[in-house]
Amino acid sequence: AQKVTQAQTEISVVEKEDVTLDCVYETRDTTYYLFWYKQPPSGELVFLIRRNSFDEQNEISGRYSWNFQKSTSSFNFTITASQVVDSAVYFCALSESNNNDMRFGAGTRLTVKP
């Protein structure tokens, strides 16, 4: 069965620090998709990125970057030069192509202090 582990429950950093949010997954499927969602204090989860299992290229979007490594079953998320507006709960999720299901990690609460 698919599973997503976000071992970091809470992280607190000071503005401008870099921070990495870890995500480790388990799946038996060879075709799967990994996602990151952000939940700001307003409550609505917002989609950030999607990666399929055949694309291990790392991605950068502004201050955000994602490191996908199949060898360690990890899909980590790094925020460079963090800002107060990055404070949120971040969820990693996994869906499999052969299974009508999506599994979420427990979430990591990031607090960025001014």
Next chain:
Amino acid sequence: DVKVTQSSRYLVKRTGEKVFLECVQDMDHENMFWYRQDPGLGLRLIYFSYDVKMKEKGDIPEGYSVSREKKERFSLILESASTNQTSMYLCASIQGGLGGANVLTFGAGSRLTVL
């Protein structure tokens, strides 16, 4: 801008009350979902619906029921609220199924407190 709207952001109910949580989406999505969010547990699927009047149990359906009379509206019902149902409830919708590359669109959540 596409939207999933949950009618109530905050509710306070008493034990034994019947509770309705309403969700409406304007994207003509076939599939709609109710999740429960608790600290340390992430999002857990309660029920989902893949068509009008159709429903399927998720991981934690006990104590809940759902209704989908129209494509755009999906309601979560707590027949007799209990204190252990105090939680954040998130509605979401998706075009296509959960498996694969499809992206969920979420509402802002309904925080329910049962006293």
